[in-house]
Amino acid sequence: MDGPINTNGAFYCDSKPPFRDRSGSSTSLTTSYVAYVPTSDIPWFPANYFYSGKLLYIRHMFQTTSAATPTAFFVELMFGNNTNGNGTQLCVAGITWTANVTAVQCTCDFWVRCRSTGVSGQFFTYGVVWLGTTGLIPIPATGGISNVTVNTTQGGYIAPQYFRSGSTAETITHHDIFTRAMN
Amino acid sequence: MEGPWVSNLLEPFNVVNQTSVNLTATSQAVYATSQLANVGNGFFGYAGKTVHFRGIGNVTSAATPGNFGLAILYGSNANNTGTQLCSVLVTWTANQANTTFMFDFWCKCRTPGSSGTLVCEGWMFIQGTSIIQNAFSAPFVSTVNLLTNPMYLSPQVSRSGSTLETCNMYDIFYESVN
Numbered sequence: 001m002d003g004p005i006n007t008n009g010a011f012y013c014d015s016k017p018p019f020r021d022r023s024g025s026s027t028s029l030t031t032s033y034v035a036y037v038p039t040s041d042i043p044w045f046p047a048n049y050f051y052s053g054k055l056l057y058i059r060h061m062f063q064t065t066s067a068a069t070p071t072a073f074f075v076e077l078m079f080g081n082n083t084n085g086n087g088t089q090l091c092v093a094g095i096t097w098t099a100n101v102t103a104v105q106c107t108c109d110f111w112v113r114c115r116s117t118g119v120s121g122q123f124f125t126y127g128v129v130w131l132g133t134t135g136l137i138p139i140p141a142t143g144g145i146s147n148v149t150v151n152t153t154q155g156g157y158i159a160p161q162y163f164r165s166g167s168t169a170e171t172i173t174h175h176d177i178f179t180r181a182m183n
Numbered sequence: 184m185e186g187p188w189v190s191n192l193l194e195p196f197n198v199v200n201q202t203s204v205n206l207t208a209t210s211q212a213v214y215a216t217s218q219l220a221n222v223g224n225g226f227f228g229y230a231g232k233t234v235h236f237r238g239i240g241n242v243t244s245a246a247t248p249g250n251f252g253l254a255i256l257y258g259s260n261a262n263n264t265g266t267q268l269c270s271v272l273v274t275w276t277a278n279q280a281n282t283t284f285m286f287d288f289w290c291k292c293r294t295p296g297s298s299g300t301l302v303c304e305g306w307m308f309i310q311g312t313s314i315i316q317n318a319f320s321a322p323f324v325s326t327v328n329l330l331t332n333p334m335y336l337s338p339q340v341s342r343s344g345s346t347l348e349t350c351n352m353y354d355i356f357y358e359s360v361n
Contacts, residue, residue, distance in 0.1 A: 008226070008359040013190040053196025055356055111239070113354055115198040124198075124354060126239050126283070128308075138283035141310045144241050145283075145353055182356065183192035 011183035016043040024174035033076060033085045033161040036174050042082065043179050046155045050114040050121065055182040058110040060160050061175045063103050064131065067168030070097040074163050075129050075139065077110050079150055082157040090125035090148050093139040097131065097164065104132030108160055114152065121152035188361035193220035201240070203351040210254050210263040210339035213240070213352045219260055220357040223334030227292035227299060233360040234290045238338055240352030242284040242309060244275050249344030251275040253307045255288055257327050260337040268303035268325045269317040275309070275342065282310040284350065290336055292329065299329035
C-alpha cells in the first residue's frame with residue numbers, strides 16, 4: 001500500500017472467499033435444476049449478514065455444449081444450501097438455445113439487493129445471461145421484477161443453478177465464480 | 184490491500200422502486216433525487232477519478248414509440264436540466280410490455296476544478312430491442328463546474344414517437360472505483 005486509503009465512505013467493495021483456482025469437469029444437463037457450482041467454491045452468508053441496502057455482485061463463467069434439440073436453457077439464482085432445486089429462487093430466465101454449438105463460453109452476472117431484513121426479509125435480484133452463439137438476455141427478460149421473501153435471520157449460499165428443457169445430451173462445464181460484497 | 188484506490192459503493196442505497204414515468208420527446212429523470220449519489224463539490228477531485236453506475240428497470244412501448252433515448256446529465260436531476268455527458272438512441276421495437284431495461288456507465292474525470300472535464304461511456308440494453316453503446320460524438324469530453332453542490336449523474340429518458348410509452352426504474356448503484 002502506497003498511501004492513505006482514498007475512500008468515499010465506509011462501504012468498501014470486497015471480494016468474498018473462497019477464490020476459485022480450477023475448472024470443473026463437463027457435466028450433463030437435465031430437465032430439472034442442478035447446482036453445478038460446488039459448495040466449496042462459494043461463500044456462506046451467515047445469519048443476519050444482510051442489512052437493508054446491502055448489494056452483492058456474482059459472476060459465473062462456464063461453457064456449454066448443445067446438441068440437436070436443446071430447446072431452452074434455464075438459469076436461476078438460489079438462496080439456500082446449494083443442493084439441487086432447493087432453496088428460495090431469487091430470479092429466473094429461460095433463453096431459446098441454439099442447437100449444435102460446441103464448447104462456447106457463457107457468463108451470468110447477478111446483482112442481489114437486500115431491501116429489508118428479518119424473517120420476511122425482501123431481496124431484489126436481477127442479472128444478465130450471455131450464452132455464446134445464442135445470445136444475451138436480462139434476468140428476468142420481461143414482466144418486471146418483484147421482491148422475493150427471504151429469511152435473512154438464517155444463513156445460506158447464493159449460487160446459480162441450470163437446466164435445459166430439451167431432450168438431447170447438453171453439457172455444462174463450470175470454470176469460475178466470484179462474489180463481491182459491493183457495500 | 185494493494186493500494187489506496189479502493190472502490191466504494193456510494194450512498195444512498197436504493198431499496199424502493201421508482202415511480203413510473205410517461206415518456207415524452209424531452210429527457211426526463213427516472214430516479215428520485217433522494218436515490219442518487221451526490222457527486223458534486225469536488226467529488227471529482229483529481230484526474231482519473233471514476234464512477235461506475237448501473238440501473239435496472241422496465242419499459243413499455245406502444246404502437247409508434249419511435250426512438251428510445253437515454254442521456255446522462257450532470258446536474259440537479261431536474262428534467263432536461265444540466266450538461267448532457269452522453270446519450271444513446273435506438274429504434275424502439277413497438278408493443279413491448281414490461282421488458283427489462285438496464286444501463287451501465289463509467290464516468291471519468293479528466294480535469295478537476297471549476298472548469299473541469301468529464302467523459303462518460305457505457306451502454307443500455309432493452310430486451311426485445313437491442314443492446315447498444317453510446318456514441319463517441321460531441322461532446323465526448325464535457326466541460327463542467329465540478330465544484331458546485333449538489334450535483335448528480337442523472338439518467339434521463341425520452342422517446343421520439345407519439346404513443347404512450349413508460350419507464351419504471353427499480354434500482355441503481357454508484358460505485359466509486361478509485
